[in-house]
Amino acid sequence: MPYKWDFSLVVNYAHFWVKGLAVTLAYSAGTVLGGLIIGVICGMLLLYRRRWVTLPIHFYVELFRCTPLLVQIVWFYFALPIVLQVELPAWFAAGIGLTLYMGAFSTEIFRGGIISIDKGQWQASRALGMTGGEMMRHIILPQAIKRMVPPFVNQSIIQLKNTSLLYVVAIPDLMYTGSIIVSDTFRPLEVYTSVAIAYFVVLYPLTLWAARLEARVDQ
């Protein structure tokens, strides 16, 4: 007997879905923003070629790039409060891993954007008598930011998908909401299909936008 698809059950949980989507979007926005701030700060610091500054940052970036995000989320959720001996609110502990993960990639994007600016721009700015700050603000950053935007948008899209891993620490995001509804309805096929569709509907316009941004920068 062929499987009979029935999405009516899924629709009955509309307000759950909306809540789940809101949590997913909130974590995405929060961790992307947090990661961006970390990336700008660490990326700037990397320009100071002092080993005692750059070494810890490189260590941080590589640590987060070379361990699975799922492990990071679980570690920050369960282990960090014990290591620090403090009570961290669950929603906060769950977000730290995601934020630091985004921060590691943002650092690389920021640094890459800055060092992609031609050496001639730096020497011409210096020859005119600009200080380091003036050069950064007026010459280097305006050019570099244009180049950073497309990879940053791409990383943000990946980040939005990565929030689904919050599922393992029971944060009621889209994915976790789905699993709750499954246990209620025993309709995993319809529910997880709906989860996939929800992610797609949010992300597809974003990828189109990213592609357009990239085309504009390439001009």
Next chain:
Amino acid sequence: MTNDVMVRVEGLRKSYGAVEAVRGVSLDVRRGQAVVIIGPSGCGKSTFLRCINLLEEPSAGTLQVGERSIDFGKRHTMPRGRDLARFRARIGMVFQQFDLFPHMTALRNVMSGPVIVKKMPTAQAEAIARDLLAKVGLGAFTERYPRELSGGQQQRVAIARAMAMEPQLMLFDEVTSALDPELVGEVLDVMKQLAAEGTTMIVVTHEMNFARDVADHVVVMDGGQVVEHGAAEEVLLQPKNPRTQAFLSRFHGSIAART
């Protein structure tokens, strides 16, 4: 006469690790003088030029530009930070690859020094920039971006950009080497005009006819050292040093006597 000296360099050295690119160069440039440095590729002439505005930090020697003198034997006289920026602001430099700011129009490029470094009001900087662009023959191109200009035009904008800071001294680092041959003349013409107006300049170039026509003094470098220097006519047409002779023989016939 000493207050007439704009640049005095003594025993300047620059090494990169074990390689010494500049090996004890001394040079005096008087106010209003045009000095041309020639020599084979890799002879250290560009490095020497970049030492004068401290884009490269010399390893040893002394450097005096205007009132400011620096002894590289004593590290504490090497300017840093804002002080270094101020030192450079008084020296204009034009590069082989133009290095205009691509996100700014020609006008904004020329205004960048006065506005960003000198904090000059925009209107005043704009007036200066328009005058300078007109002077280099680009009065109609003020709103063009660098990518919309030919190499020769870009280089003339770069000269105007450096001049906008009203520098005491202009440095030209092989400014025509990246240009198509038919565009070289327009850039050299602007430089000739600046020299005729009494701009103090040090020019690193392979343009021997320019050297002959414009230089008050020609310096020949080889292997990081000055091998010969003197009046243009003398050095270019009757070189005494065998290394100068060997170098100039490659340009044989292209340097005509000044008439």
